[in-house]
Amino acid sequence: MEKKEANAIAEGLLFAAGDEGLTKKQLAKIMELDITYVDEIIDSLISDYQKKNRGITLLQSKDYLHLTTKPEHASYYQRLMDTPQSSRLSQAALETLAIVAYQQPITRTEVEDIRGVKSERPIQTLVARSLIEEVGRKEGVGRPIMFGTTKEFLTYFGLTSIEELPPLPTEVTESDVEQEADLFFERFQEQLDANNER
Known part of the structure; x- marks a missing residue:
């Protein structure tokens, strides 16, 4: 080579x-x-x-x-972090956000168990955009950080509380899950786009 x-x-x-x-x-x-x-x-x-x-x-x-x-x-990277983000969330970030919203409080490892892939970067993105935040530490080995949604998350999606999230279906097939997830992510993205245009 x-x-x-x-x-x-x-x-x-x-x-x-x-x-x-x-x-x-x-x-x-x-x-x-x-x-x-x-x-x-x-x-x-x-x-x-x-x-x-x-x-x-x-x-x-x-x-x-x-x-x-x-x-x-470093000063330029700080400016980037301080600039409001207008770009779309990735599919990985949307998946992670949905999991945190419905399963909170939840650790990164638990998110990764559900998604089946590493989720450190999507979590960092969501924290940087103030959609999720650290809400405590789980008891046990290493006391991992637990994440939950923020007030900004509720504001973005026009919710007054997390209880207003649409309920998850109880009996579903794998294809139903994929369709529901796609619709859920599309709604999330549409709302994010609408808020970014304001």
């Missing part, structure tokens, strides 16, 4: 791994490369990211490598 291609693949894998990151051993296994070649790839990426024309950098925390933003650009 050529060095440029290997660098590009490693970069893509690190991006896809997100906050969890990857170890050099994991990269070597996935890319079917010798660990010494992976060391060269990582050194090459680090060198490239140190240039001023690059907006990301490679951070090593314990054995894990993560792609992250550069600290010197």
Whole structure:
């Protein structure tokens, strides 16, 4: 495998791994490369990211490598966080929001058990948009954070309380669930779009 291609693949894998990151051993296994070649790839990426024309950098925390933003650009990222969001919520964020709305208080792990996929980023998005918030900690190992909907969530959807959410059907088939979910997400998105246009 050529060095440029290997660098590009490693970069893509690190991006896809997100906050969890990857170890050099994991990269070597996935890319079917010798660990010494992976060391060269990582050194090459680090060198490239140190240039001023690059907006990301490679951070090593314990054995894990993560792609992250550069600290010197932090003021711009803060401006982004402070800017009202007008973009549409992703399907993952809408699914997560629906689960939190109906199952609150709920932990991230419980959301992931229901969705069947990792949900850290959708939860971060929803917290950043003030649609959900931390409402306490669950008793037990690690005392994980529990999430619930916010007053902003109620305002967005014209509700006075969470009890006004439409009831979930009791006897449903898998196709019914998919159809109901699609309709639910469409209504959520329509309401978000309408509020963003105000």
